[in-house]
Amino acid sequence: MIEVQNLSKSFKISKGKSGIMGLFSRGYVIKNAVNDVSFRINKGELVGYVGQNGAGKSTTVKMLCGALCPDSGKIFVNGIEPFNRRKENAYNIGVVFGQRTQLWYDVPVIDSFVLLKKIYGVSNKEYNERFTILNEVLDIKEILDFPVRKLSLGQRMRCEFAAALIHWPSILYLDEPTIGIDSLTRKRIIDFISWLNEECKKTILLTTHNMNDIEKLCRRVILLDDGKKIYDGNTEALKYRSKKHKKIIVNFKKSINFNINNALDEKFIKYLDDIKCDDNKIILTTESEDISLITNIIQILNTHQQIENFEVTLPNLENIIESIYCKENSYEKDNIMC
Structure with a gap:
């Protein structure tokens, strides 16, 4: 048309x-x-x-x-x-x-x-x-x-x-x-x-x-x-295609009773850009595209304490577009244009 x-x-x-x-x-x-x-x-x-x-x-x-x-x-x-x-x-x-x-x-x-x-x-x-x-x-x-x-x-x-x-x-x-x-x-x-x-x-x-x-x-x-x-x-x-951070949100049935930095091996920690703990919730952020990384992290956390549910969220489109048009973030724009 x-x-x-x-x-x-x-x-x-x-x-x-x-x-x-x-x-x-x-x-x-x-x-x-x-x-x-x-x-x-x-x-x-x-x-x-x-x-x-x-x-x-x-x-x-x-x-x-x-x-x-x-x-x-x-x-x-x-x-x-x-x-x-x-x-x-x-x-x-x-x-x-x-x-x-x-x-x-x-x-x-x-x-x-x-x-x-x-x-x-x-x-x-x-x-x-x-x-x-x-x-x-x-x-x-x-x-x-x-x-x-x-x-x-x-x-x-x-x-x-x-x-x-x-x-x-x-x-x-x-x-x-x-x-x-x-x-x-x-x-x-x-x-x-x-x-x-x-x-x-x-x-x-x-x-x-x-x-x-x-x-x-x-x-x-x-x-x-x-x-x-x-x-x-x-x-x-x-x-x-955007390299914006993804969030892994893990909810436990009870308040967290273990140290996540001790629970996760260094080979996993190095792929995580941020770790936040809040009562019965852990929020991890990563740029990794490797699905097995997320799977392994979930399995390890579940061995330390029973997980009720978890979700992996992508940044919303507004945040991604903002990062693309941010002039100082040339990597984002080059990645989209490829």
């Missing part, structure tokens, strides 16, 4: 000199917003598009929409080049920007919906069927007569989703759709996105800084850094 080939986009940014001479002498710097990015998204995929502010996410989305023309490279959205065939492309896509609105600010929400219906040439029958579904899922019936400026952010975002789906596009671009909204509304929107993908088979590209949203929704994630793609693959696999 979406094919991006060696996509690049740069901007010329003015840079004035300090002092009074800056009024008369102005230089420029070139910002490479997107730098030789390629990816393909198949029909029905829900892909997370992740990066820091200024990484090139929104610029990519604008080029996919046809609002910006790439400097180089190719884009095909359902076989269409967006910038060259903008009107045709618009019928295939729906877009939700968390910090921008496509609704008319001073008129009732329902008027915006009716106008969009006419713009896209949606029949009365199709409009009524879709509106019934959208109202049921998004619960917007009570706010349809309110001017957009009177809506809360959460209410507006629900209406933005409905507006993007009036023409029932096959592709959705969601740029920070849950930014700034309360947890209850976020859950409703996350469930709605999941429904659109799983039940309605919509192809969705989601950009967000909220890694919890990515973990809940996206099997695949694309990471950008300074306009370049540094990872494209399975979301869960990203956790295993």
Whole structure:
């Protein structure tokens, strides 16, 4: 559905000199917003598009929409080049920007919906069927007569989703759709996105800084850094490729009555980065990928005192992404890019 080939986009940014001479002498710097990015998204995929502010996410989305023309490279959205065939492309896509609105600010929400219906040439029958579904899922019936400026952010975002789906596009671009909204509304929107993908088979590209949203929704994630793609693959696999610490949490039936440093041989201790004991619990952290190490440690601890249960936890995606983008942690980034 979406094919991006060696996509690049740069901007010329003015840079004035300090002092009074800056009024008369102005230089420029070139910002490479997107730098030789390629990816393909198949029909029905829900892909997370992740990066820091200024990484090139929104610029990519604008080029996919046809609002910006790439400097180089190719884009095909359902076989269409967006910038060259903008009107045709618009019928295939729906877009939700968390910090921008496509609704008319001073008129009732329902008027915006009716106008969009006419713009896209949606029949009365199709409009009524879709509106019934959208109202049921998004619960917007009570706010349809309110001017957009009177809506809360959460209410507006629900209406933005409905507006993007009036023409029932096959592709959705969601740029920070849950930014700034309360947890209850976020859950409703996350469930709605999941429904659109799983039940309605919509192809969705989601950009967000909220890694919890990515973990809940996206099997695949694309990471950008300074306009370049540094990872494209399975979301869960990203956790295993990162060298962040894993935690081994061991719970005993009774309070711990032995010294763990004496219980474990030096050959195991050297692989553990931290050991914490708390009443009937031991928490071990390690970077090791060796499953047998964990198995052996559990067996040894159980010989000293009966274990009730244990679990091995990976760091959450937010911590991993943070470590990748931490500039001083070049090892993390090199490991992901391999």
